[in-house]
Amino acid sequence: DSGVTQTPKHLITATGQRVTLRCSPRSGDLSVYWYQQSLDQGLQFLIQYYNGEERAKGNILERFSAQQFPDLHSELNLSSLELGDSALYFCASSVVGQGLYNEQFFGPGTRLTVL
C-alpha cells in the first residue's frame, strides 16, 4: 500500500459524458501528479500540482482539467469523453515536486472505460 488512494477504482461511461477522478496523496506529500496509461501509449505524464498550484503540464488534452484543493487532494476532470480516453489513470504524490529526485508514490489507479 503506497498510501495514495484513488477513487473510483473502475468507471464505465458513455462517449460525450464527463467524469471526475479523485486522488488523496500520502500524508505529508505536497505534490500530486496525474499519469495516463493506455495500451498503445504507455505511461504519459498529464499534469502536476504542488500545494494547490499547477506546476507542470504534459500532453493533457484541453477537454481534461485538474485541480488540487486546500486539503491537498486532487481531482482530474475528463469531459466530452471519447473512446480513445479509455485508459488507466494514475495519481502519484511526492514530498516536494521539484529539484533533486523525490520518490513518487503511485496510487492503484482508476480504470476508465468509455463505451
Next chain:
Amino acid sequence: GQQLNQSPQSMFIQEGEDVSMNCTSSSIFNTWLWYKQDPGEGPVLLIALYKAGELTSNGRLTAQFGITRKDSFLNISASIPSDVGIYFCAGQLGGGNTDKLIFGTGTRLQVFP
C-alpha cells in the same frame, strides 16, 4: 508524448534464468528510475540512480546509469515466479520547478516454473 525506448518489449524465461533489459533516450536525464507494475496495481519503485556511471543493487536487481546519461539497464538474477510483471524505466530531468517522470514503453516479463 515523449517516451523512452525500452527493450525488449516482452520476455518469456524459465525460473532461475537471468534477465536483462535496457532503456535509451535522445535526451539527458539527471535521474534514472526503474519501476515494476503488477497487474491491477500502480508502479512501484525498484531502484533509483542519481549519477552517471552509478551501479546500484537491490537484492537480485542491479541497475546502471549510463555514462552518457541517455541510457540505463536493469538486470534481474535468478528469476522467480513473483518477478512476473511489467518493468518500466523512467527518467527525471530534475532542476527547474518540476520533477515529472518520462516513462519507457515497458518490458513485460513472464517467468515459467
